[in-house]
Amino acid sequence: EELQELLRAQREMGISRDDSADDGGEEQWKERSNIVPVDLPQSLQKEFGNKKIGIFRVLLPRTQDEEQQEDTNIGKVIVELRKRKIAYLFASGGHFAACIFQGSECLCHKTFHRYVIRAKAGTRQATRDAMGGSSVPKSAGSSLRRYNEQMLEKDISNLLASWKPDLDDSLLIFVHAPGIVNRNSIFGCQVVRRDDPRVRHVPFPTRRPVLKEVERVHILLMSLQDVSDVGKQLVGAKLKKAQPRLAPLPAKTSPSRDDEGQNEPPIFSFVSKRDEPAIKALVHQDESIINSIEPRNRRSPLHCAALAGHARMVSFLLSLGADPTLRDDVGKVPYELCKGKDERDAFRRFWASEPDKWDYSKSQIPSMLTPEMEEQQKQKAAEKKEKEKQRKKEQEKRKKEQAKLKQEEEEKNRAVQESKVKLSDRELRALAAERRLGVTSKHPEFECAMCKVKASS
Structure with a gap:
């Protein structure tokens, strides 16, 4: 009954009666490993005519024998899929999207985005760092991307840890994470394990991991696929390959630039x-x-x-x-x-x-x-040039003065060093003692009590 309701609803949404499948449609669909045909009940065969309906193979329970898998009661599988929870974990290019559905209702969802790929470079920072050697960048941008890699992995781990009860209760977990770095960000926290039989891949191409894309993937996975349409596509592709290549049509002549130049x-x-x-x-x-x-x-x-x-x-x-x-x-x-x-x-x-x-x-x-305006512009340009000339002169003069002061200081320091070298050890010890006592070899200055003038004795 659930299967009949689903088929009726999908037929009302756009399945046409006029399409008819060829005789080899079912065999061609069996060759496609991601689709399993569904036998329609007798009450619906008249309504659908020669339609062949199928579901994605990844929705079936995993068994070692493919024939045993195809013999599974698909009606029960569809009913269970509509009642149980299904989780989606997508990670790619610094984007992360996670959703848990129960039937057509989204129970919870979360998305992250971090700057981990340099613009127009097309490589994640972790991948570039794994190359090693001189290829490891040391710029501020690369440091920011490394920090974002760590924070993205931390955010994903915290989210999966908080969702652990719902993930454990999920019937299937669809993971789309191309690349080692993306897979490690999902499986590294051990909340979802690689060898978990519930983990499945998405059997068709996906776009950037955002909420709308996850909703599109869920709707497409849960819908019944029209086998006859794809069978026609396969037959059309074979006929297209068998057709001989036709000679190219002569190009339409258009007036050249030389002809236009004559006019x-x-x-x-x-x-x-x-x-x-x-x-x-x-x-x-x-x-x-x-x-x-x-x-x-x-x-x-x-x-x-x-x-x-x-x-x-x-x-x-x-x-x-x-x-x-x-x-x-x-x-x-x-x-x-x-x-x-x-x-x-x-x-x-x-x-x-x-x-x-x-x-x-x-x-x-x-x-x-x-x-008059041109003359004023010339005068302003001349004044500006003269000011620039004066500024350069002052700058040169300042540089020479600084160089002269630096040279005098160096000569003074050199003279002090030379005088220290000429002193004997006894004189050097005496100078050190005078410094400790705060006295010098010269007479100390004194101040007159009446006029307050400092003078030496």
């Missing part, structure tokens, strides 16, 4: 060659050619000159009447394509010389550049 006005080639007399002659014949549009990217000659970084050509085209407000196919004006300061200054100088010729608010030019 361009000649002014563009003269701009790239910086041929000012030829450009002037063309404009003299037809003034509108100065603002002609290139068919490939909708650029004007002024766009090309600004993009090429020719400041002199930019000024020349502007003087001939080139429009600085035209936009190309991506909506950029010539000023936005300038590569350097010289080209940008050429636009600003032209605005200062011809302030009423164009609507410069559409050209993206920030401000005009008058001769």
Whole structure:
């Protein structure tokens, strides 16, 4: 009855009647080790037609004989799976996700994430440390990743220890932990053992260990698989391999850049060659050619000159009447394509010389550049250069003074050492005694009681 309810619910969720399996579908499915076919009750065979339904082999009890495993009462297995607890432990790439389900209800879940893999490196820190030798990094980032490795393993151990009663009561424990480091983080605390018969692997690819992924894996494992669809896929794959390779179709011809270049006005080639007399002659014949549009990217000659970084050509085209407000196919004006300061200054100088010729608010030019402003900029640059020169001079002078003081101190210390060497042992002992008594060989200073002036005797 439980099996019939499950099959009806899954049929209502999207199993179609129109799909039919081929004669060899069941044999092809038996060859697949992760799926076991299910014999439908007679009351459901008419509704499903020739459908073949199966479940994942990892859900069945483990036996040494595969035939004995396939003879297991799958209906009882499905009922038990819906009543008992099933645990999921996933660990990969610094991510950890654990859930315990009972039927379709999630009893408890927990996820962790630690920074253990360097960005764009693709290797865990523990794996790099295991290489040994000079490959072991000693940076601050590697120390942080090592600490996170330890904390992640500690967090997983504490969680599994707190979940031990639920894990002991679970019917199956699905573990997905690729790599030695990930497996040790789950099996190292001995709460879940490697040789536990309840531990199973996930029989299909999984994504990053997060809560949604664990829920997806649980739903897919607990659902009945349509055998006929996969049988069709296997037959289709064999037919695809048997088909002869067809000759490739001729490629569609598209107009090349050379063909497009033939349709361009000649002014563009003269701009790239910086041929000012030829450009002037063309404009003299037809003034509108100065603002002609290139068919490939909708650029004007002024766009090309600004993009090429020719400041002199930019000024020349502007003087001939080139429009600085035209936009190309991506909506950029010539000023936005300038590569350097010289080209940008050429636009600003032209605005200062011809302030009423164009609507410069559409050209993206920030401000005009008058001769007075250029003179002020030169003066500021000269002052800045002079200040930098003075600063370097003072720095050099300071270094020389420090070097001179250091040399004098070294000479003074050397003289003291030499004078100590020349003294005899008796004199050295006398000097040491004077230091202990706080007296010197010279007469001590005294202070006048009346005028309070210090003087030596």
